[in-house]
Amino acid sequence: MERRAGELMMTKADHLTLLADIGGTNTRVALAQGTDMLPETIKRYANAGRDALEDILSDYMTAQNVQDLAGACVAAAGPVRDDVATMTNLSWVIKAENIARVTKAEQVFVLNDLQAQGHALGYLAPDAVREIVPGQPARADAARLVVGVGTGFNAAPVHEGPGGRVVPPSEAGHITLPCQSDEDFELKRYLEAKHEFASVEHVVSGRGIERVYAYMQGQDEATVSGADILAAISRGDVTARAAGEMFVQAMGRVVGDLALTHLPFGGIYLVGGAARGVVPWLEEFGFSAAMHDKGRFSDFLQAFPVFVIEDDYAALHGCAAFCQSRIDAQEL
Amino acid sequence: MERRAGELMMTKADHLTLLADIGGTNTRVALAQGTDMLPETIKRYANAGRDALEDILSDYMTAQNVQDLAGACVAAAGPVRDDVATMTNLSWVIKAENIARVTKAEQVFVLNDLQAQGHALGYLAPDAVREIVPGQPARADAARLVVGVGTGFNAAPVHEGPGGRVVPPSEAGHITLPCQSDEDFELKRYLEAKHEFASVEHVVSGRGIERVYAYMQGQDEATVSGADILAAISRGDVTARAAGEMFVQAMGRVVGDLALTHLPFGGIYLVGGAARGVVPWLEEFGFSAAMHDKGRFSDFLQAFPVFVIEDDYAALHGCAAFCQSRIDAQEL
Numbered sequence: 225m226e227r228r229a230g231e232l233m234m235t236k237a238d239h240l241t242l243l244a245d246i247g248g249t250n251t252r253v254a255l256a257q258g259t260d261m262l263p264e265t266i267k268r269y270a271n272a273g274r275d276a277l278e279d280i281l282s283d284y285m286t287a288q289n290v291q292d293l294a295g296a297c298v299a300a301a302g303p304v305r306d307d308v309a310t311m312t313n314l315s316w317v318i319k320a321e322n323i324a325r326v327t328k329a330e331q332v333f334v335l336n337d338l339q340a341q342g343h344a345l346g347y348l349a350p351d352a353v354r355e356i357v358p359g360q361p362a363r364a365d366a367a368r369l370v371v372g373v374g375t376g377f378n379a380a381p382v383h384e385g386p387g388g389r390v391v392p393p394s395e396a397g398h399i400t401l402p403c404q405s406d407e408d409f410e411l412k413r414y415l416e417a418k419h420e421f422a423s424v425e426h427v428v429s430g431r432g433i434e435r436v437y438a439y440m441q442g443q444d445e446a447t448v449s450g451a452d453i454l455a456a457i458s459r460g461d462v463t464a465r466a467a468g469e470m471f472v473q474a475m476g477r478v479v480g481d482l483a484l485t486h487l488p489f490g491g492i493y494l495v496g497g498a499a500r501g502v503v504p505w506l507e508e509f510g511f512s513a514a515m516h517d518k519g520r521f522s523d524f525l526q527a528f529p530v531f532v533i534e535d536d537y538a539a540l541h542g543c544a545a546f547c548q549s550r551i552d553a554q555e556l
Numbered sequence: 557m558e559r560r561a562g563e564l565m566m567t568k569a570d571h572l573t574l575l576a577d578i579g580g581t582n583t584r585v586a587l588a589q590g591t592d593m594l595p596e597t598i599k600r601y602a603n604a605g606r607d608a609l610e611d612i613l614s615d616y617m618t619a620q621n622v623q624d625l626a627g628a629c630v631a632a633a634g635p636v637r638d639d640v641a642t643m644t645n646l647s648w649v650i651k652a653e654n655i656a657r658v659t660k661a662e663q664v665f666v667l668n669d670l671q672a673q674g675h676a677l678g679y680l681a682p683d684a685v686r687e688i689v690p691g692q693p694a695r696a697d698a699a700r701l702v703v704g705v706g707t708g709f710n711a712a713p714v715h716e717g718p719g720g721r722v723v724p725p726s727e728a729g730h731i732t733l734p735c736q737s738d739e740d741f742e743l744k745r746y747l748e749a750k751h752e753f754a755s756v757e758h759v760v761s762g763r764g765i766e767r768v769y770a771y772m773q774g775q776d777e778a779t780v781s782g783a784d785i786l787a788a789i790s791r792g793d794v795t796a797r798a799a800g801e802m803f804v805q806a807m808g809r810v811v812g813d814l815a816l817t818h819l820p821f822g823g824i825y826l827v828g829g830a831a832r833g834v835v836p837w838l839e840e841f842g843f844s845a846a847m848h849d850k851g852r853f854s855d856f857l858q859a860f861p862v863f864v865i866e867d868d869y870a871a872l873h874g875c876a877a878f879c880q881s882r883i884d885a886q887e888l
Binding site for chain 2: 385
């Protein structure tokens with residue numbers, strides 16, 4: 225690494241790294257020193273009117289007056305393959321090489337948002353992680369699972385491998401919606417009529433609860449927002465409560481299936497606005513009963529504790545931790 | 557490591573390791589030198605009449621006259637947690653410490669059978685791996701997925717992490733059976749009447765095809781063996797062909813869901829007798845169509861090639877590779 229004469233040599237924990245969390249509407253950018261995300265450096269940018277992520281990053285670099293970055297890590301709410309992310313509702317294509325050009329960072333990493341959430345585990349404030357379903361004790365290196373129920377649905381298992389943490393990407397929101405009751409199957413047919421295929425995300429997401437409510441009302445189109453549905457549940461509205469129950473039980477069923485798939489004895493961590501929105505009613509609406517309802521494996525499912533993460537900057541923390549772990553590996 | 561005077565020092569590739577593949581009926585035991593399983597050392601033992609795995613291993617050690625083992629790795633067809641495996645249809649409890657006592661191996665590892673299959677990828681003869689559904693090219697470090705359809709059902713993703721290969725355990729056979737057609741949903745209700753819950757394994761397994769055939773015949777109990785059903789399919793029997801079609805499409809649907817869950821751009825590898833049994837009819841019965849049938853993600857699913865592994869000793873190869881990788885890591 226070339227440095228200007230007179231500049232202090234920094235230890236690796238002093239390295240500055242750049243982090244970005246790209247959602248459908250906004251992008252949050254911040255700096256980190258080592259694994260510590262620096263909260264005072266967080267800035268939020270609207271995506272609207274920007275042609276590319278690089279616009280935002282170069283504005284940020286100028287505003288913060290940073291030049292010498294050891295690394296950059298961006299988390300994108302869309303599929304990532306071979307360091308390229310595509311955004312579902314945005315025309316941006318997010319490429320490591322473009323980010324490297326604009327940030328001059330020595331190493332650039334592109335994760336999906338759930339991978340970033342997985343890398344955040346262990347780096348969050350204790351009061352940002354709340355247990356909602358108890359489980360059984362596990363070894364420190366036990367697998368964990370992050371489940372994101374926000375605008376969309378996705379998940380990421382967290383494995384502590386021999387060379388460090390491995391958080392593989394997934395597109396788990398697009399698998400077949402699991403159905404249990406006759407009404408579940410009717411909802412599936414209702415969704416197929418409009419979307420050709422009924423996936424997990426069609427129900428277990430922010431848009432999903434709106435669809436379930438429309439289905440309950442016998443309407444073709446979802447016209448009531450998730451926030452209004454939550455408010456109606458609070459008021460005791462019968463249709464809203466029925467929709468909330470169907471939504472929460474679908475979420476429980478999916479979380480149970482993902483638990484059997486990934487065996488996260490170290491815990492399941494729910495993130496995202498739609499999951500956080502229904503937390504007050506999870507037990508009342510039958511979340512853990514639906515999660516555990518797997519025939520002769522019902523007892524087995526009791527092993528997995530479920531937590532909710534209440535930290536809007538968790539993905540940024542995860543980007544910081546991941547970026548630093550890769551810089552450390554490079555320096556070994 | 558203490559050695560007798562006059563004994564040659566061996567390089568690490570000369571280390572002997574012990575491998576065992578424990579199925580429901582038989583246990584196969586072999587030795588390996590480095591990552592090479594030694595085919596001439598394979599012995600098969602019936603499990604019946606044995607109180608524990610250690611009986612078999614100590615007989616094998618005596619027969620082979622081996623003493624100085626650098627490691628031992630056993631693969632068990634049952635859930636593994638914290639180096640302890642329980643067998644679904646056998647009273648044995650397989651513990652690393654018990655195996656260490658009887659084998660005197662310096663390091664002992666317990667995997668489930670699908671993890672062993674995952675560690676075998678890259679160590680099999682080229683003619684033992686046959687492509688059955690084409691996909692798209694991928695990076696050498698792309699994730700892969702092994703799907704086992706034998707007596708039961710399970711899967712294991714294969715991730716090439718920074719410190720080597722990571723193959724997490726799973727109990728994917730016990731998740732909710734995904735249903736598409738009205739007939740799928742009827743089959744689900746038929747299975748629930750007997751098994752309380754309808755899981756993937758209730759249909760997509762050797763026992764599963766027997767159940768589907770019984771359902772097609774309107775019978776409560778499965779009385780015709782999988783081998784007889786395959787023979788009837790060959791003869792063109794209408795009921796057997798209908799059962800084969802339902803079985804193959806369920807397998808395709810499940811493989812597609814697991815592909816979205818694990819994103820195995822490096823390929824999906826089918827193993828196990830029930831999968832191998834229906835290979836001749838996979839396309840005719842609609843396997844890839846069912847695998848790809850995920851609405852707007854149908855094109856995305858075309859990326860994943862599917863292979864079948866035709867090697868009865870693949871799990872032993874995987875045990876050898878895993879054991880050697882751990883010995884190498886220890887010696888770094």
